[in-house]
Amino acid sequence: TQLLEQSPQFLSIQEGENLTVYCNSSSVFSSLQWYRQEPGEGPVLLVTVVTGGEVKKLKRLTFQFGDARKDSSLHITAAQPGDTGLYLCAGGMNRDDKIIFGKGTRLHILP
Amino acid sequence: NAGVTQTPKFRVLKTGQSMTLLCAQDMNHEYMYWYRQDPGMGLRLIHYSVGEGTTAKGEVPDGYNVSRLKKQNFLLGLESAAPSQTSVYFCASIPRDRENTGELFFGEGSRLTVL
Numbered sequence: 001t002q003l004l005e006q007s008p009q010f011l012s013i014q015e016g017e018n019l020t021v022y023c024n025s026s027s028v029f030s031s032l033q034w035y036r037q038e039p040g041e042g043p044v045l046l047v048t049v050v051t052g053g054e055v056k057k058l059k060r061l062t063f064q065f066g067d068a069r070k071d072s073s074l075h076i077t078a079a080q081p082g083d084t085g086l087y088l089c090a091g092g093m094n095r096d097d098k099i100i101f102g103k104g105t106r107l108h109i110l111p
Numbered sequence: 112n113a114g115v116t117q118t119p120k121f122r123v124l125k126t127g128q129s130m131t132l133l134c135a136q137d138m139n140h141e142y143m144y145w146y147r148q149d150p151g152m153g154l155r156l157i158h159y160s161v162g163e164g165t166t167a168k169g170e171v172p173d174g175y176n177v178s179r180l181k182k183q184n185f186l187l188g189l190e191s192a193a194p195s196q197t198s199v200y201f202c203a204s205i206p207r208d209r210e211n212t213g214e215l216f217f218g219e220g221s222r223l224t225v226l
Contacts, residue, residue, distance in 0.1 A: 006153070009151075031213045032213075033213045033214070033215070035215075040220075041219070041220075042201055042203075042217030042218060042219060042220055043154070043201075043217055045213075045214040045215070048213035050213070088153050088154065090154075092213060096167070097142060097159070097161050097167075098156060098159065098167075098169060099144060099156070099159075099203075099205070099215060100156055100169075100170065101146070101153040101154040101155070101156075102153050103151075103152055103153040104152070106151070
């Protein structure tokens with residue numbers, strides 16, 4: 001059972017368009033992280049959200065943590081080819097110290 | 112700083128052979144994790160450890176064993192490799208006070224092929 005569901009799994013859009021990626025769960029997480037992974041490399045952290053309702057911005061990327069701390073979204077404005085990659089959400093659970101990942105969203109920005 | 116180092120980086124095994132993947136971190140982190148990543152998939156947690164001498168099962172522990180005899184090392188063992196264990200394995204570590212950033216520090220990955 002995948003505790004973190006990411007959608008969509010694949011997304012191919014034109015440069016300049018906006019997009020949103022979702023990370024949903026029925027479980028409450030103490031924090032959620034978004035990572036980006038390039039082929040042949042380990043994931044690299046983009047952001048951590050901790051507080052329910054929190055919104056964080058990183059240049060053209062906007063991250064939101066749901067009020068109930070069960071879901072999160074990543075919105076990219078004016079996507080660029082350099083945004084191409086695998087985006088992963090990960091969640092930490094206080095009760096057992098596990099950190100689990102969603103299946104990821106593979107994003108391809110067409111020039 | 113080396114950070115998180117995994118060895119070996121590549122390995123080909125025959126079905127039934129055994130092997131051990133070594134993860135070493137020099138950041139004095141308490142928590143360490145082993146994940147596997149299959150094509151088109153995210154990372155699935157195999158086993159993890161919250162401190163020296165302790166280990167716990169993750170999402171997909173079957174067929175793997177782990178040991179954390181020293182704080183800086185986390186070993187992942189395959190007693191009898193199966194083709195289904197062909198994957199890229201990532202080790203990661205995080206300090207106990209992870210609420211500050213939540214950032215996992217990853218190794219470069221170990222690509223294992225079981226024939």
